[in-house]
Amino acid sequence: MSSKILMKGNEAIAESAIRAGCQAYFGYPITPQTEVLEYMARRMPQLGRVFLQAESELAAINMLYGAACAGVRAMTSTSSPGFSLMQEGISYIACSMVPAVVVNVMRGGPGLGNIQPSQADYSQMTKGGGHGDYKVLTLAPSTIQELVDHVGLAFDLADEYRQVVFVIADGMLGQMMEPVELPEMRELRPPPAWALTGAKGRPKNIITSLYLNAPELERVNQELQAVYRRIEANEVRYDTYLLEDAEIAVVAYGTAARIARTAIRRAREAGIRVGLFRPITVYPFPYEALAEVAGRVQEMLVVEMSAGQMLEDVRMATCCRVPIRFFGKMGGVVPLPEDILVEIEALAQGKPALVAQEGA
């Protein structure tokens, strides 16, 4: 029989990675994800695995790149400004096709911003982010349990597609505690044949992202695009809540989605037919499923802790077939269920849908 334990989000990320067979962790302290680093600092040496505090996020992502080239499961975690620094390495990792996992516990920006929860890194996580044509499979948990599940899943998907996989969390998920059921400790897997383990009894392996010949680099890009098409075909994930008979669909992910659920429950109590559409993968975005929802609801409300980054994907999915209202909080301000309820009620009362930056 499995039992639940109370865990803080950041510690759950770390323990889940360990149980998924993460053999090396490289990180740099940055609030609000530092507990991942601290947890790893204690646990990894106990297990005879690699923990290293890097001198910067730039170094951390390149240490991760090195460990990934050795063919072990490896991870780093950071928060928004650190994630920006990692973009260089992520681009190299994507082109080199080595599996790796990066967790971003987002905080308010731009600039140094603050340490409160935010969802303002959506665009740089789902649209490429670094230089060149690449995309990164990005899982968006909205509970600590899902955070645990997604970290394990991220390692599996990274192996399957030989790509870096992101988990997009935020300061709320990182800092809050919830009861979770942890998975069993998994066996460490041996390094794959392409890994840099020394050319013993085989020709040498090379891992590079350099292709000076343009047609050759085009071919590599085509291979990458083929991987992304496979990811888009196979890995789209989303969840719905009270959406079957809904006239209004709230679209939100992560922390914004869990707050929206509370608002939706209250709106239902007031007789408003409203439900939730929650992307679980934000790349690949569930365009088709959301398009289907757009065909049967009268209005949509997009809620984000940003100025409206996922909003662009919702617009693409729905092709203007349904009016969309936007409610966003920025700079580390977390929306209250009451705020979202006001927006839902406004839609239900037939107020014209509009895109507003700071509520209606």
Place this chain on the structure above:
Amino acid sequence: MVEAEKQERIVFSRPKALTDTTTHYCPGCIHGIVHRLIAEAIDELGIQDRTIGIAPVGCSVLAYHYFDVDFAEAAHGRAPAMATGLKRVQPDKIVFTYQGDGDLAAIGTNEIIHAVNRGENITTFFINNAIYGMTGGQMAPTTLPGQVTTSTPFGRDVRAAGYPLRVCELMATLAGAAYVVRRTAINPREIRRLKKAIITAFKVQMAGLGYSLVEVVSNCPTNWGMTPIESLEWIEKNMLPYYPLGDFKVAEGVENL
């Protein structure tokens, strides 16, 4: 015929750790010599099947084509961080980075300092030719005062561009450094001394003594605008007074290797 073959003794051949490839290096460039010496060292130490190299960004970006060992290509300046990741997860392997002055002493200064300071058991071969060769001859962190490059067309003015960085002297101050030496390859005697240092550097790593770094004061006939011979003379006359050859850190235990 058979008798003649029996009497033949091979005294010189391509090292096993080098591939049978034409390099892209300019005529007279010292990269080729250093590649060969590293490959000879790998052969002599019998570590070809457990050595992993990391190429930099710069003229030696394609080094992975020339060495017959597992190889990765790093982002500009990040080779020591990447090497750290590779080595930490497989400490039984021999990991080396091959970096130029722009890569190691400008964009990658942070990574090299911290990797050395942690005492990572990795080896770095640092090629210092006082110029950015691949991009066509711009000022490097090691460009000499007054030296003309495409980005110091009136000569390096130290009041504006600062002073050339002495990497070995800097690294020798770090506790994690086990073996830090500066060599060159301008004549057979120096080449022999360089090879000895390369072998020692690998042995330091194999013994787990800490970071080993061999700087090679090198040339760039193409971007210096000289013949190969002139470039070697220029090293002796201009580079070596600023970058003196020698052993800057030889930690306890290295002498006995």
